[in-house]
Structure formats: C-alpha cells, structure tokens
Amino acid sequence: MAGIVVIFDFDRTIIDGDSDSWVVTEMGLSDLFHRLRSTLPWNSLMDRMMEELHFLGRTAEEIAECLKRTPLHPRIAAAIKSAYALGCDLRILSDANRFFIEKILEHHGLLGCFSKIYTNPSFVDEEARLRIFPYRDSALSPHGCILCPSNLCKGLVLDLIYGSAPEGERRTFIYLGDGRGDYCPTLKLQDSDYVMPRKDYPLWDRISSDPALVKAEVHEWSTGEELEKILLHLIDTISTEQSISGSNSSSQSNSSDCKLHMSVSSPEAF
Numbered sequence: 001m002a003g004i005v006v007i008f009d010f011d012r013t014i015i016d017g018d019s020d021s022w023v024v025t026e027m028g029l030s031d032l033f034h035r036l037r038s039t040l041p042w043n044s045l046m047d048r049m050m051e052e053l054h055f056l057g058r059t060a061e062e063i064a065e066c067l068k069r070t071p072l073h074p075r076i077a078a079a080i081k082s083a084y085a086l087g088c089d090l091r092i093l094s095d096a097n098r099f100f101i102e103k104i105l106e107h108h109g110l111l112g113c114f115s116k117i118y119t120n121p122s123f124v125d126e127e128a129r130l131r132i133f134p135y136r137d138s139a140l141s142p143h144g145c146i147l148c149p150s151n152l153c154k155g156l157v158l159d160l161i162y163g164s165a166p167e168g169e170r171r172t173f174i175y176l177g178d179g180r181g182d183y184c185p186t187l188k189l190q191d192s193d194y195v196m197p198r199k200d201y202p203l204w205d206r207i208s209s210d211p212a213l214v215k216a217e218v219h220e221w222s223t224g225e226e227l228e229k230i231l232l233h234l235i236d237t238i239s240t241e242q243s244i245s246g247s248n249s250s251s252q253s254n255s256s257d258c259k260l261h262m263s264v265s266s267p268e269a270f
C-alpha cells in the first residue's frame with residue numbers, strides 16, 4: 001500500500017522559535033550561555049546549562065513548564081493533526097533534543113501523531129538532573145558530511161529512512177524545514193518528493209541560490225496558515241496521483257477514496 005511520509009524539522013518549523021534559546025533566555029541563563037558559547041560544542045553547552053539549572057535547584061518539571069509556553073502556531077498544530085488523521089506517517093528530524101520536543105508536543109496534544117523522533121537524546125538522571133547528549137558522538141564516529149553539524153547529519157538519517165521501506169512499498173516524502181542542517185536531506189530527496197522550506201530562512205536561501213541541485217518539488221511557506229494550506233494540498237495531490245496510478249484505468253477515483261487508500265507505514269527498526 002502506498003504511503004506518504006512527512007518529515008518535520010522542529011525549531012523554527014513546528015515551533016516558531018528555537019527551543020534551546022527559549023529555555024536559556026526564559027530561565028535566566030543568557031549570560032552564562034554566552035560566556036561558555038565558544039568553549040563547548042552545542043550539545044555539551046546545553047547539557048552544562050541543564051547542570052546549572054540543577055545546581056540552582058530548578059527542576060525538570062520547571063523546565064517542562066517553561067517549554068510549554070513556547071509559541072506554536074495553532075494552524076501548524078491543526079495541520080499536523082489533519083495530516084495524521086489522513087493517514088500520513090509523521091516523523092520529526094531535529095537538532096534540538098528529545099525532552100524539549102516531547103514536552104512541547106505533549107502539551108499541544110501532538111506527540112501521538114508522530115511515529116518517530118530522530119534527535120539528540122536527553123533524559124532525567126538519578127539525581128533529577130536533565131542530561132542532553134549528541135545524536136552521534138563525533139569523536140567516536142565522525143559522519144564526514146561537510147554540510148552538517150558534527151553531532152547530526154540529517155541527510156544520513158534520511159538515507160536510513162529511505163532504506164527502511166519494506167520491499168515494494170512506494171512512499172512519497174514531504175520534508176519541512178528552515179535551517180542549514182535541513183539542506184543536506186533536501187539534496188537527497190527524489191524527484192517524486194516535496195520540500196517545504198520556510199521562506200527567507202537559511203534552507204530557503206540555499207535552495208534559491210541553486211534550485212537545479214534540488215530534485216524534489218519546492219513549495220515555500222511563511223505563515224502557519226500557509227504551511228497548513230500547502231501541506232494539506234500536497235497530501236491531497238499525492239494521494240490522488242497514487243490512487244489513479246494504483247487503480248485500473250476503468251475504476252474511478254475521487255479524493256475521499258484516496259484518503260482511504262493511504263496507510264500509516266508500519267513501525268520499522270529505523
């Protein structure tokens with residue numbers, strides 16, 4: 001059965017801002033953050049910020065409360081719920097971290113819409129301190145991609161997702177993102193796929209500087225309303241095409257048939 005996989009970046013795509021910066025600013029860590037910025041890799045720096053909060057007696061619950069206040073556009077929440085209800089397989093691919101992402105999604109009733117979250121691991125340790133680690137330990141195994149930060153090559157994760165499809169299953173990908181780290185996976189999308197860059201953000205700038213390098217069809221968006229409209233339109237278009245190509249020429253199809261033909265991909269190892 002055909003399927004649509006929608007891959008969302010998180011910071012500045014699902015939420016309007018940057019979850020790390022939100023917590024740093026809102027919890028009064030800006031001075032320390034800027035003092036240490038040039039001395040530590042990003043994930044270690046965020047782990048150090050969490051250590052500081054623990055030292056100050058601020059709990060993981062307080063961090064979660066802070067995360068719940070980060071702005072998430074209501075039409076983006078609605079778009080995610082609609083795409084899930086239509087049977088798409090939704091995933092997150094983010095250089096934020098699991099605790100931040102899950103707390104925000106949970107608060108908006110969206111966590112259950114996602115089949116997988118690929119991001120930097122985080123957990124609350126036995127001392128009740130929130131720990132944050134890189135997705136990949138670059139000292140142990142560098143990914144070798146010059147487009148991506150050392151802790152996470154989103155293109156490699158996309159390769160794994162492509163490679164995990166059950167044999168014979170045809171899947172169409174829609175990738176939504178804003179940042180430099182979203183360019184590598186964008187270059188790997190196929191010509192039957194779609195990319196939705198946030199207009200005037202780094203991913204959009206890089207695509208615009210040489211559009212011929214991108215095989216996927218490009219649909220820019222700026223506002224939450226546009227994201228919703230474009231995403232749902234693409235899902236409708238893809239499901240109609242899949243329904244037509246998958247049915248006999250004699251059989252008629254309409255958009256409600258298409259929705260019924262879509263399936264959530266079964267969970268895989270990756």
Ligand SMILES: Cc1ncc(C[n+]2csc(CCOP(=O)(O)O)c2C)c(N)n1
Pocket residue numbers: 009010011012018020042043093094095096149150151179181
């Ligand atoms: C050299 C360097 N500078 C900064 C960062 C951190 N960083 C870059 S984009 C971003 C937002 C991630 O969320 P999303 O992928 O959901 O947009 C973060 C936390 C890094 N890893 N390496």
Ligand SMILES: [Mg+2]
Pocket residue numbers: 009010011012013177178179
């Ligand atoms: Mg982003």
